[in-house]
Amino acid sequence: MRATTTVDLLVRGGTVVTMDAQRRVIPDGFLAVHGDRIVAVGTAAEAGQYRAKTVIEAGGKAVLPGLINAHTHVPMTLFRGLADDLALQEWLTKFIFPAEAKNVTREMVRAGTRLACLEMIRSGTTCFVDMYYFEDDIADVTEAAGLRAIVGQTIIDFPVPDALTPQIGLAQAERFIQKYKTGHPLITPAVAPHAPYTCAPETLIACRKLADKHGVPLVIHLAEADTETQTILERYGRRPIPHVERVGVLGARTIAAHVIQTQPDEYAILKKYNVGVAHCPQSNMKLAAGVAAVPEMRAAGLAVGLGTDGAASNNDLDLFEEMDTAAKLHKVVRRDPTTMPAEAVLEMATIEGARAIHMADRIGSLEAGKLADFIIVDVSNPRQLPNYQLASTLVYATKSSDVETVVVNGKLLMRDRRILTLDEAAIRRETATFRTRILESLQK
């Protein structure tokens, strides 16, 4: 007689896409969760020993690691569609900067984060990397929503809603980091120097020191725009990546967003410091920033994840679309239909994304011992059929609306599309209030 193990949650019957080192896909699989951890993964035949309080039958569905959004600005969801299709300077100076100056308060940040968390849970994102202001409020709301996040307090050389100077920003970042740094189950605090063109070398160094002092990630926009390359070349005589290396901001647990304006010899610099890259294809397309050399960076051994960027420049937080776009964009740019196959972008949204944000030891794959962050996705919608190859179905034919169930840290956040941690009606009301307020603020 076999011993029986009681666990909190058992998922059985689905196709388990582990994204483990062997990239095992288990057609009739199971997943056992106890507390915040995955305790076993295998074939349904092996599930017999587990008894659970909650059992989810996932027959005909796919069970995937939760998707990782490696770069976003969640409160900006309240600016979604405020102004589109404009030249970058006009968009920033006439809309985004004034809207931020007049509206970004703790209250607004909390409301925007709630709206974003709702969208992320519904679309299968279980972990995100944020960079904005009032990050303690973002952390607080994210925790209440039940999502996992690296939450980066922005440091920048001009006055921003939560700090008149970078020194004030740094002091604030340190308080925030101290509050969350010790083993919080969901929140990893980080310091986020905005970009090399908005932060002087002293500011960048101070950010690196703060990150090292507390052992937290450092998040930065890097090599995003042509104008950045020109500015950095003019000011410092080097291109952005060699510049940030020289300044000394690259180091442990660095996450760089965009990384478009690169030369092949610069990948080695990023590799040397194990910098994770957040590729944001839809935002880069919409803002016409350019196309990052993702196949080349992957070939150079860099960890490249996927990000949506903020909803103001996308205009959603949908990693299923981001996978589809990443797979297609690099094909047409290189005129090579074999580059970036479905399996590669699925990696970027899961295990490689985890590697890019320096959390691959804990998330990104479904393996015993890892944190229980996973999603259950319908793959039998008529528009996904006949479903010959699962990776292809997931990347090219699955929509965020196919995500049915979301678990983070062992806790159900959505079950059969019913949101369990957020009050959708209240979020709608709150969003309507801010919509009016933001529109009025721009008319003044």
Added chain:
Amino acid sequence: MRATTTVDLLVRGGTVVTMDAQRRVIPDGFLAVHGDRIVAVGTAAEAGQYRAKTVIEAGGKAVLPGLINAHTHVPMTLFRGLADDLALQEWLTKFIFPAEAKNVTREMVRAGTRLACLEMIRSGTTCFVDMYYFEDDIADVTEAAGLRAIVGQTIIDFPVPDALTPQIGLAQAERFIQKYKTGHPLITPAVAPHAPYTCAPETLIACRKLADKHGVPLVIHLAEADTETQTILERYGRRPIPHVERVGVLGARTIAAHVIQTQPDEYAILKKYNVGVAHCPQSNMKLAAGVAAVPEMRAAGLAVGLGTDGAASNNDLDLFEEMDTAAKLHKVVRRDPTTMPAEAVLEMATIEGARAIHMADRIGSLEAGKLADFIIVDVSNPRQLPNYQLASTLVYATKSSDVETVVVNGKLLMRDRRILTLDEAAIRRETATFRTRILESLQK
């Protein structure tokens, strides 16, 4: 006292996006439908005189012209995801051509069309332009599903499932055209010479003569691949567009798909014959064919619509994604965030699409006298909020799953996401049968 007019269907309370010449958007609007026609469009205040058997309350929703898919191969939906991320020749010769040779029968074409119609109705497409084999079966199934289509019988110089020679194909096309050409409410028959590299000049001329004899559209793949340009240059000493003009295949109601390999002086040729262009951004990306010069073609006065191409090279039939991708792709290719604004791609999916397929006198906008082809779309999903600008919301933040109600030719095909004309369970079963059959056929 005002007279009362009784109509069949009244939609009221929604934001009516007319896409008429003034591009009127009526915030609290109505739409009255009688028989197959729109009889009135206006503000809700003007709706008082209308009484209807069926009233749809559309408060908080957008009412749009049905989306037009200007290029697809609907039966290929059964090959969705059969093989992806391969070099073009390998994909065609190892998978698509063998799969077609072994599986394309009347029965398969009917099943694939049913699956495609289900997906198109669910995603808000009301009219499509098809090019495949056994088009009489495609027409028959499309009619039963209630969709509108231009159905083009493919003519090609090598043996295909429904014709051993182009002569047999032409005879078959003529029988098909004669059956449907006189005022069918939904189906417009067409002749579809496959492409200049697969059809000799004699074949192309025969197709043009057939189209002219019966006054039907001519659908052709044109200037899709580099290899096509090389082949046509070698064979005929001209690039594809000058070649097809010289041969004489351009003429009334021509619809050309892809049109990627162009030079600026070739737009005038297309314009001279009023050729409509079907731009297929996602397929062109996935197959690495290139990026069509859409802003330039639009500037040259060409009508450019949007197509998904077949689901084997996309892998879906989703025009909401196609709009989003078209808006973003041309921005990054031109490094200009102002090109292809949301309004432009919304035109391409509606009134410009109608112009491209030579049906703008009947469909593509919501105006009294036009055929009643429209969709009702939710715009209050949290991931669409705050919804500052409707065109932006529709293009950048709306998903096909937001389409709630679909009307074609005055008839409800889907209401509140319930499909009324197709048996979804039967389609699933039928698809599963063909899945097995197609997989087995490739193992022989």
